[in-house]
Amino acid sequence: MLIGWPGREAKPGKRFLQIGLDSEMIVSYKWDMADIAPSASISVSRSRGRPREFDMNDALDKAVRVFCKRGYHATSIGDLTEAMQLAQGSVYKAFKDKRAVFLAAFDRNKAVRAEKLQAAIGAGGTGLERMRKVLAFYAEASHGAEGRQGCLIVGSAAELAIFDDEVALRVAASLDRNEVLLTDLIRQGQADGSIPAHIDSAATARLLLCLLQGMRVVGKTGRSRDEMAAVVEVAMKALA
Amino acid sequence: MLIGWPGREAKPGKRFLQIGLDSEMIVSYKWDMADIAPSASISVSRSRGRPREFDMNDALDKAVRVFCKRGYHATSIGDLTEAMQLAQGSVYKAFKDKRAVFLAAFDRNKAVRAEKLQAAIGAGGTGLERMRKVLAFYAEASHGAEGRQGCLIVGSAAELAIFDDEVALRVAASLDRNEVLLTDLIRQGQADGSIPAHIDSAATARLLLCLLQGMRVVGKTGRSRDEMAAVVEVAMKALA
């Protein structure tokens, strides 16, 4: 993590906090990484000037909802300021540009969803039981009104992955992470005997990854909870 | 099918061919439905004025590629004219507006993909064998460069389904149609003995629908043919 001046910035003088995860994954943030962690943290070292009046996590959560519904390109700065309850100038004080808002919202969404998923999986239970909870978690997000809202990862993959390498990397990283999670759960199930040993953990995890993302797509058409729950039941049979 | 003047059109005087599938699904076309059928048809009754110089199907196929890659909102009229090799004025001679180009491209894509899918499935074989061909067809479209291009249905679902009822209806109709196709194949397999009778055809078809759409999402991250083929193999085991 280093402080610097982004090379592509038009005018020097504005400092951005850069977070380097990868040479391609440099984003200009104006706040600390801890600020977007799911559990709202107290800003340890208060910075110099006038303090920010709004809560960054709240604002980003609202931005997430807007980007989910409208997608990136159909979301105007006006849509964002309205949802985040900020003036346009304030947005540009906090973010380099619209894309930076999106990337921050993406990261925030990833952190929140990951935390919720972990909470849904819980600590105990067999691999099979925990896998059922993962599938149920996605079924829950893929029906009714929430399903219609859509998924930021699916939306980003469809809308941005081809022309924005940074978004593409994040989408791929999110999917890869999910794939690893699914693989681990299958292996755990095979270790505890709840999932047959003959199952190909890698290929089955990939199938489930596709299934989960597909549920988010089909969920955009407003399916019922029962319809999605039935899908989960059939998927579970693939692990028997 | 009736000829009329769209109610929401600003200025009267321009006639559009309206195709009424549903009270909500009225689109302003300026050509006959047969023109966008996959097998290029000869224009039976040549119309009055100067004939169109470009081939509508070719142009729409090019529009499909652009919309797939860029999505709806990121596609400018300039992008379309460049891809379709038309002047801006010509686009507006042939289509009411950008949205009409998109809807026509969507319909064209649907027709082309349906024809290719039917060709891939073929006429003979058991239900199970034909199902494998369906899955393989989607695996083929979900890997490498073609996978990265993306799927117009997934993109439309993510980007437009919430705010454009007409697009939402078309997306839902496309998915429903696929779900029916999958259900029929399972039932055919159960009738010819290639698929066990105990399988829930409706729920399994819905699972496969989600899986196929999800493959298109995951395929945006540039997976290999082998990875997608492995998914197909695992999915087939769900039908055993």
Add this chain to the structure above:
DNA sequence: CGATTTAGGAAATGATTATTCTCTATTCTG
């Protein structure tokens, strides 16, 4: 052939949008 109709093409228009600018307000530092 002349009138009518429709297509091709490029420039003009009008609206929208992302971004910047300017001014004020509020905090910390010395």
Add this chain to the structure above:
DNA sequence: CAGAATAGAGAATAATCATTTCCTAAATCG
């Protein structure tokens, strides 16, 4: 308390984009 630094807010700007307009070209109809 003075000054530096940052945030809030709304107006101004500059670019982009969808759409219209205007003119020419090519076909059919009477």
